[in-house]
Amino acid sequence: TKAVGKGTGLGLATAYGIVKQSGGHITIYSEPGSGTTLRNYLPGAEAPESAPVAIEETGARRGTEVVLLSEDDANLRALTRDILESAGYTVLESQDVEDALRIAEGQDGTIQLLLTDVVMPRMNGRVLADAVRRFRPSVKVLYMSGYTDDAIVHHGVLDPGTALLPKPFTPAALACKVREVLDRP
Numbered sequence: 001t002k003a004v005g006k007g008t009g010l011g012l013a014t015a016y017g018i019v020k021q022s023g024g025h026i027t028i029y030s031e032p033g034s035g036t037t038l039r040n041y042l043p044g045a046e047a048p049e050s051a052p053v054a055i056e057e058t059g060a061r062r063g064t065e066v067v068l069l070s071e072d073d074a075n076l077r078a079l080t081r082d083i084l085e086s087a088g089y090t091v092l093e094s095q096d097v098e099d100a101l102r103i104a105e106g107q108d109g110t111i112q113l114l115l116t117d118v119v120m121p122r123m124n125g126r127v128l129a130d131a132v133r134r135f136r137p138s139v140k141v142l143y144m145s146g147y148t149d150d151a152i153v154h155h156g157v158l159d160p161g162t163a164l165l166p167k168p169f170t171p172a173a174l175a176c177k178v179r180e181v182l183d184r185p
Helices: 011-021 074-086 097-106 125-135 149-154 171-183
Strands: 025-031 035-041 066-070 090-094 113-117 140-145 164-166
Touching: 011 025, 011 035, 066 074, 066 097, 066 125, 074 090, 074 171, 090 097, 097 113, 097 125, 113 125, 113 171, 125 140, 140 171, 164 171
Parallel strands: 066 090, 066 113, 113 140, 140 164
Antiparallel strands: 025 035
């Protein structure tokens, strides 16, 4: 539904994942000349939702490291930044690959982790990671994606065994995966 170079078109795949994970389903009706209707059905809640689990309760150690976050979706980027900052990390936020490269080259001090989306306009996360490593050879990389591990590896975007956090993710999953990647030798 998007023109070439105008985004990845992952919105429906992400919505589908969230709805299915929540026990719901989506119906789609499309008719040429009339448009498309999507209906999201979610199960009703019987009681008020409990308070969100604090990151400290997950067992993940808090961090003090600097994370360069590269995510083209503004809402997800802001949410991810907030989660990481609440876990103690310093977050350098970039809205696109050009911004991430500018930050990596110009930032004083160490950047321990690049957290990047795999699929972004103009450059994929793997190419971005390779470019950032020219300025920061010791930076560790954690990829995020709405695609499955198998799809990414099968299409040669990432190598098998590469650190990958599937979207959508919980704050606890993000905190644990970041800590896991940072603690690897």
